[in-house]
Amino acid sequence: MTNALELHDITKTYGEGDNMITALASATLAVASDEMIALIGPSGSGKTTLLSIAGGLLSPSSGQVIVGGKDISHASPSELTEVRRSTVGFVFQSVNLVPFLTARENLLLVDELRGSRGKQSRDRADRLLDELGLAKRLNNLPSQLSGGERQRVAIGRALMNEPALVLFDEPTSALDTHLGEQVMELIQSEVKGRGTAAIIITHDRRMTHWCDRTVTILDGHLQTDELATAG
Amino acid sequence: MFLAIREIKRAKVRFTLLVLAIGLLVFLVLFQIGLRDGLIGQFIGALRHQSAPVLVFDAQARKNIEGSRISPDAQAALAQVDGVGRIGPLGESTFTVSNPVSRAKSVEKDRLIDAVLFGYEITGPAAGLGAPTTLTKGRLPTGPNEGVASDRNRSEGFDIGDVVRIEPGGVEITVVGLARDINYSVSPTVFVSWDTFQAARKVRNPDATVVFPSVMVVEPVAGVSDARLVTNLSTVSGVVPLTRADAVAQSPGVASVSQSLNTVIGLLVITALMVIGLFILILTVQKSSSLTLMRAIGAHRRTLALSLLAQASMVVFAGVIAGAIMMALISPALNTLGVSFSFSQLGVVGVGAMIVGWIGSLAAVLRVLRIEPINATLPPGMQR
Amino acid sequence: MKLAWTELRRRPGKFGVAVLTLTVLAALLLFIAGLLDGLFLGSTGAIRSQRADVFVFSDSSRESFLRSTITPETRAVIAGVDGVQAVGGMSVTLLGAVVPGETDLADVAVIGYELQPNGIPLPPKPGQAYADERLKGFGVGLGDSLLVGPAKTPITVIGFVKDSNFQLQGGLWVQPATSRQVQNQNRPDSPVADGDFQVMLVQSKPGQDAGQLADRIDAATEATSSLTKAEAENSLPGTKEQRSTFNAILATTYLVVVVIVALFFALLTLERTPLYGMLKAIGASSRQLFAGVVLQAIIIATVAFAIGGGLVAVFSAVAPPKLPLQVQPSRMVTSYLILAVCSMIGSLLSLRRVSRIDPAQAIG
Numbered sequence: 001m002t003n004a005l006e007l008h009d010i011t012k013t014y015g016e017g018d019n020m021i022t023a024l025a026s027a028t029l030a031v032a033s034d035e036m037i038a039l040i041g042p043s044g045s046g047k048t049t050l051l052s053i054a055g056g057l058l059s060p061s062s063g064q065v066i067v068g069g070k071d072i073s074h075a076s077p078s079e080l081t082e083v084r085r086s087t088v089g090f091v092f093q094s095v096n097l098v099p100f101l102t103a104r105e106n107l108l109l110v111d112e113l114r115g116s117r118g119k120q121s122r123d124r125a126d127r128l129l130d131e132l133g134l135a136k137r138l139n140n141l142p143s144q145l146s147g148g149e150r151q152r153v154a155i156g157r158a159l160m161n162e163p164a165l166v167l168f169d170e171p172t173s174a175l176d177t178h179l180g181e182q183v184m185e186l187i188q189s190e191v192k193g194r195g196t197a198a199i200i201i202t203h204d205r206r207m208t209h210w211c212d213r214t215v216t217i218l219d220g221h222l223q224t225d226e227l228a229t230a231g
Numbered sequence: 232m233f234l235a236i237r238e239i240k241r242a243k244v245r246f247t248l249l250v251l252a253i254g255l256l257v258f259l260v261l262f263q264i265g266l267r268d269g270l271i272g273q274f275i276g277a278l279r280h281q282s283a284p285v286l287v288f289d290a291q292a293r294k295n296i297e298g299s300r301i302s303p304d305a306q307a308a309l310a311q312v313d314g315v316g317r318i319g320p321l322g323e324s325t326f327t328v329s330n331p332v333s334r335a336k337s338v339e340k341d342r343l344i345d346a347v348l349f350g351y352e353i354t355g356p357a358a359g360l361g362a363p364t365t366l367t368k369g370r371l372p373t374g375p376n377e378g379v380a381s382d383r384n385r386s387e388g389f390d391i392g393d394v395v396r397i398e399p400g401g402v403e404i405t406v407v408g409l410a411r412d413i414n415y416s417v418s419p420t421v422f423v424s425w426d427t428f429q430a431a432r433k434v435r436n437p438d439a440t441v442v443f444p445s446v447m448v449v450e451p452v453a454g455v456s457d458a459r460l461v462t463n464l465s466t467v468s469g470v471v472p473l474t475r476a477d478a479v480a481q482s483p484g485v486a487s488v489s490q491s492l493n494t495v496i497g498l499l500v501i502t503a504l505m506v507i508g509l510f511i512l513i514l515t516v517q518k519s520s521s522l523t524l525m526r527a528i529g530a531h532r533r534t535l536a537l538s539l540l541a542q543a544s545m546v547v548f549a550g551v552i553a554g555a556i557m558m559a560l561i562s563p564a565l566n567t568l569g570v571s572f573s574f575s576q577l578g579v580v581g582v583g584a585m586i587v588g589w590i591g592s593l594a595a596v597l598r599v600l601r602i603e604p605i606n607a608t609l610p611p612g613m614q615r
Numbered sequence: 616m617k618l619a620w621t622e623l624r625r626r627p628g629k630f631g632v633a634v635l636t637l638t639v640l641a642a643l644l645l646f647i648a649g650l651l652d653g654l655f656l657g658s659t660g661a662i663r664s665q666r667a668d669v670f671v672f673s674d675s676s677r678e679s680f681l682r683s684t685i686t687p688e689t690r691a692v693i694a695g696v697d698g699v700q701a702v703g704g705m706s707v708t709l710l711g712a713v714v715p716g717e718t719d720l721a722d723v724a725v726i727g728y729e730l731q732p733n734g735i736p737l738p739p740k741p742g743q744a745y746a747d748e749r750l751k752g753f754g755v756g757l758g759d760s761l762l763v764g765p766a767k768t769p770i771t772v773i774g775f776v777k778d779s780n781f782q783l784q785g786g787l788w789v790q791p792a793t794s795r796q797v798q799n800q801n802r803p804d805s806p807v808a809d810g811d812f813q814v815m816l817v818q819s820k821p822g823q824d825a826g827q828l829a830d831r832i833d834a835a836t837e838a839t840s841s842l843t844k845a846e847a848e849n850s851l852p853g854t855k856e857q858r859s860t861f862n863a864i865l866a867t868t869y870l871v872v873v874v875i876v877a878l879f880f881a882l883l884t885l886e887r888t889p890l891y892g893m894l895k896a897i898g899a900s901s902r903q904l905f906a907g908v909v910l911q912a913i914i915i916a917t918v919a920f921a922i923g924g925g926l927v928a929v930f931s932a933v934a935p936p937k938l939p940l941q942v943q944p945s946r947m948v949t950s951y952l953i954l955a956v957c958s959m960i961g962s963l964l965s966l967r968r969v970s971r972i973d974p975a976q977a978i979g
Contacts, residue, residue, distance in 0.1 A: 048978050057896055057975040078900065084974070085898030092977055096893040098618070100625040112617055113898045141625075157897070169978050245885075248878040248964075255871045259864065266860065291711040291765045293720055298709060300765065300804070327677045343677050399675040417856075432804065435682065439804045469765070487937065491650050495864075498643040505639060506875060509632040513882050 002069040004165045004197030005031040005054055010063035012049050023049040024060070025220040033164065034195040036188065038208040041217035047201045048169070050217065054199060055090060055167045056083040068164035085114050089158030089166040089196075093173060096154070097142040103129060103153045104138040110160040128156040132186065148179045152186065159190060166191060168200040172207055184210040235542035238518075249510055250549045253584070256503040257554025260496055260580055265558070265572045267492040270417070271485050276381070277349055277415035277422075279479045280365045283321070283448030284457045287464055287472045294471060294481050296323045297416075300443040301470070308467045309447055314455040315464070319357025320444030322350035322428040325418065326435065327398045330388035338388040343398060346389075347415045348378075350428020351448065361448040363422050369408030375427050379408040384419035395421060401434030402427060500587060508591030511543055515595040519602065526604035536596045540589065547588035551581045618894075619907030623914055633879040633915050634922075640872050641916075641923030641954060644865060648946050649931060651861040653939035654783070659848045660747070661707065661724065661781040664732040667816035668825040670847040671832055674840045678850040680707045680781075680813050685839070687810040692836045698823040699832070703730030704791060704812025707781050708798045712770075713762040714754045721753035724781035725763060725770070727794020730816055735776045738790035746772045750785035752936025761787070764801030782851065783939055817841075869957045876912055876961025884908070884965045888972055895974035905969050912962035916955045924951070 012024040024046045031037055041047050052058040053065055056072055059080070064073045068087040072080065084090075097106050107125035111117055129138055132152040142150055151171060158166050171187065172180035188210045191198045200211060208214045216223040239246045272279075278286070278296070287309055292299030301309075301320075310318050328346045330338050351361030353372055362371055363379050369391045372378055380389035388395065395404045404423055414420045423431070429442040449472070451460040457474045464472035473481065480486070515522070522535055555577050562572045623630060656663075662670070671693055676683035685693075685704065694702045706727040711720035725744075731737050735745055746755055750772075755761065760771045770787060779786040789797070791812070799806045819828050829841035842850055849855065884891075891904055924947060931940045 052975045052978055055896070055978075057978065081895070081898055081900050081974075084896060090896055090977070092893060092896070096889070096977065098890065098894075100622050101618070105621070109618065110897060113894075113900075113903060161898075245878065245881055248874055248881060252871060252874040252878060255867060255874060259867055259871070262864065262867070289765055291720065293711050293722065298711065300802070302765070325679075325682070327675050327679075327682060343675065345677055345679070436805045438806050438808065442804050487939070491938070495643065495647060498639060498646065502636065502639045502643065502871070505632075505636045509636065510878060510882070513632060517882065517886055 002033065003030045003066070004033045004035070004068060005029070005199070006064070006066040007050075007054065008064040008066075010050075010053060010060045010065065012046075012053060012058065013061045022220050024053070027063070027217075027220075027222045029215065029222060031165065031197045031199060033197055034192065035213075036191055036198045036211045037200065038211035038214040039199055039201045039217060040203070040205065040208065040214060045217045046220040047217055049220075051167050051169060051199065051201055054165070055088045056080040085110075086161060087164050089161060089163035091151075091154045091158045091166065091168045091171050093169040093171075097150060097157070099142055102139045102141055103134055103145065103149075103156075106142070106153055107157050107160045110157055114161070125156070125160065128159055129153070131190065132156050147174055148183060151175065151183055155183075155187060155190065159194070159196070162194075164197060166196055166198045168198060170201050170203065172202065172204060177206070180204070180207060235538045235545065239542065239545065245514070246546060249506075249546055250553055252506050252510075253503065253547060253550025254553025254557065256499055256506065257551050257580060257584055258557040260499050260503075261554060261558045261572065261576060263492050263496050263499070264576050264580065265562075267489055267496075268576075270488055271479075272412055273383075273414045273417045274488070275415065275479050275482050275485050276412040277323075277347070277363075277420050278475065278482070280363055280410065280413050281321070281349070281351070281361050281422075281448070281475075282359060282364050283319075283361050283450060284475055285449040285451070285460050285464070285472055286321070286475065286478045287447040287449060287470050288478075289446075290469050290471050292471075293483060294473065294478065295483050296445050297325075299445045301445070301447050302443060305467065305470055306444070306447060309449070309464060309470065312463050312467060314451050314460045315449055316452040316455075317357045317360055317450045319352040319355075319360045319448050320350070320425055321361040321446050321448045322348070322425060322432070322442065323415065323445040324348055324428075324432060325416065326431060329396045329398055330393060331396050331403065332392070332394035333388040334390050334393060335386050335388060337386075342388075344387070344419065346395065346419045346421060348397075348428055348431055349415070349420065349422045350425040350431075351422065353424040357448070360450055363410040363413045365411040365413060367409050367411050369406075371408055372422070372424055372427075375424060375430075376402065376404050377407045378404045378421040378423040378427070379410050379413075380406045381413045381420045382409040382411055383414060385409060387419060389419050389421065397431045397434045399434070402430045404431075500583070503584065504587050504591050506591075507543065507547065507588045508594055511539070511546075511592045512595045512598065515539065515598050519598070522599060523602050523604060526602050532600050532602075535599045535602075539596055539599055540592060543588045543592040543595075544585065547584050548581075551577075551584050554580075619910045620914075622907075623911055629883075630911070630915055633876065634919050636875055636879075637872065637916060637919030637954070637958070638923040638926075640868060640875070641920045641950075642926050644868050644950055644954065645924055645927040645942060645947070646930075646940070647861060647864055647868070648950055649927060649940045649942045651858065651865075652943050652946055653941035654857060655854065656778065656941050656943075657749070657780050657783045657939045658851050658854070659781075660778045661726055661786055662844070662847050664734055664779050665705070665816055665844065666730060666733055666818065667703075668819040668823070668844060669817040669829045669832065669841050670844065671815040671817060671829075671836075671839045671841045672813075674833075674838055676840070678840060678842060678847070680705075681709070683813045684807070685812050685815045686808075689836050689838060690810075690812070690815055693815055693817060693832055693839070696828070696832050696835045698820050698828050699817055700820045701730065701818045703728065703816050704814070705729070705816055706791070706794050706798070706807070706813040708764075708794065708802065709782060709784050710764040710797070710801055712764070712787075713767065715759050715761075717754040719753065721750055721755060721761070722784040723750065723761070723763060723787050724784040725787045725789060725794055725797045726779075726781060727789055727791040727812070729791060730818065732779070735779060735788055736774070738788070739773055741790060741793050742769065742771060743773045744770045744787040744789045744793070745774045745776045745779075746788075747779045747786040748775050748777055749780055749936060750787075751775070753785065755785075763787070763797055766800035768797050768800050770797070815839075869953060872916075872954060872957040873961040876915070876958045877964040880908060880912065880962045880965040881968070884968050889976070891969060891972045892974055892976040895972060896977035901970040901972075905966055908962050908965055908969060909959055912958045913955050916958035917951075920951050920954055
């Protein structure tokens, strides 16, 4: 079985000469097709850069990126757009739902961007929202949902295109501990239930036990691989 | 001020577009005002700049000199009215003319154009009543076949020494003087003696036995006001007496032109009000978080509001300059259309635009005044 | 595209500024265009309604109806020119008329005619006239006897016709003898002789080129200046100047539309930058996002035009008949198309900014 993500010797630098900043240095990481990884590190450590490269938002300065079996190291912007549409799912830190679309429409949007719509899409969106406990909130706008509900809609949207890899950017940072635990449990069951790979950036070490393993990043260097204590 | 200028510098595209929009609107307003004043001048300059203080129209003519004819009966009745000092004929008619003699090389001898002739008495008791008052060069006609032409048309065969022939093949008039702004109906205009005018009319209509004056021009006796004279004259049936100013303002062409153009100018002012007001409001809403921050770090309400007003003023000022430049660039081409452009118009429009800008920014100012500094520390959703 | 449409539907207030501004501009554009058309159509109805290919004026008249005279002798020469099918005279006298029961005089153009124009019956009996509907605005009704000119020549209205005015004065279509009577009673200093007309209308035989026929007529008579129908419509004094001035105003106003739409979408794009970043991150292409912007620009223009056009239509219905405002369906269509295109061009100025938005900004 191919890995969902392979990063080989990835380096990402910004600027030139004396002003050059290295955001990632020789990062190598493999994520198996049903693996769930926690990525932790302080601010400015390179977490976001790593996630952006893994998700096809950024191209690396050097090294090889393989997402869902496809090498995207030298992909053009439009090829990267296609990768994001079809292979990757995102859950952003600031939730970022489209404010004027209902919960259901936020999910359907993903299919519309791919040019596919119809009953199949609607059924999948309804099923996902049902699984996420939002069956009664289908037609609510984000402003009518609670923080936890919005986060669940965002998770549903990330899964809508049946991605090989889902990237979570601090999914619990805006939630209290109790809600955070609930959301992590949900993420685990959805990701594991589908056999999808996931990388979860978090500040909160209390959340890492939901993951298969934890990767730490510091000053652009991936530090240790450790197995999570609990499964 | 510092803030206002800084922001404009940082957001050049937005402010350039705003200035451009205001500039175009200012240009359109200037253009319409110029058109209105210029056209009115060319439509009716001849009536405005003739010497008689009161004109009497045929009631059927609806205050339009083109359609007015004063019958001998009415002439006699008018002469008897109390307060009438001097009274004389004023004829107006459009003719086809050629230029057998012209200084202008571009004017061909057999070229036919339209010209308006005005005929007034140069001899007798009413001598000089109805004569042009804005002579700039040469002299008034002193005998037959002499005329004063509008200086706007001097290069079209109406300069001093040029000869204008009433077609087909009739009276020849030598231009002996030029006067400013005496056009009628946007055509070249020549003031001649009443006798010459009658002769010209008979060229076109050899069958005509008598030529009626278009209007009667009247001067009150000493001690009687123009308004009083108009009241007295209105007792004669079948005529409408008007002061010179009223005759100009109530001329049918002038009234409809200025009414239409005033409506257009009004709509433009509303557009300008909305553009300035709404777009400055959007700009304010978009930067409300930084304005909140400014309040939190101690900026006074008044400082922020004044900064906003300063910004609006700068934008409007730049827009007025842009509009004036556009107008100045295009105005040589518009001279032939009779569009006039002057600094006094620009001044009025500039002050008006500034007032419109301030009124327009009121909503944005109110919004700034309502900003609560505490919101800088609160997450969205909890803000007051 | 659907996203853009949904946003418009759910957040109409956000587009209020643009819609409101464009509504006033659309109203302004239609008002100016309506004036231009009204001035032109109201001046030329009597000419446009004629079923004639060539209009023959006397050569010193400079193609002015009021100064032209065609004698029976000239008429005979014209009728004999090769390619001429039929000739008929036409004369116009511009006067004021007393309408029964009204204090204000009505502006009328008494038109004597021989050939049947489009939409107007053959000449009526002496003293009778078909009146243009414009005169209804002055209180003229069927059967009214109008007293025309200073001599108060009576003319009875026996029917109404459309779009048949001359120089913005309401057409009163009469037989030639009545027309001469009106002229001679009210303009004793410019009398017309029996058989004289101001202008001779010529219908050509099939397959004739009107311009060449006009040249042949002038060559044959040696005393006329002939125009094709299209030339005659544009020969009225000031028509060309009027059109170029109004078109300059219209063009500048459309430019204002472009700038305002550009400004609006520049501001909107700025506000939407985070949203666009997120959408790009989940797979939206710049093209998809931009198609949405253009769609919104066109819809805004459409809504604004519908409201502005409605306002002008209502205004033109209640406006006094003296205001020469005519809103033509064809003018509505072209104005809308130009407005939509201008709005689209304005929105294109946001293209660069939209395509530059980096999807990576959605994270961190």
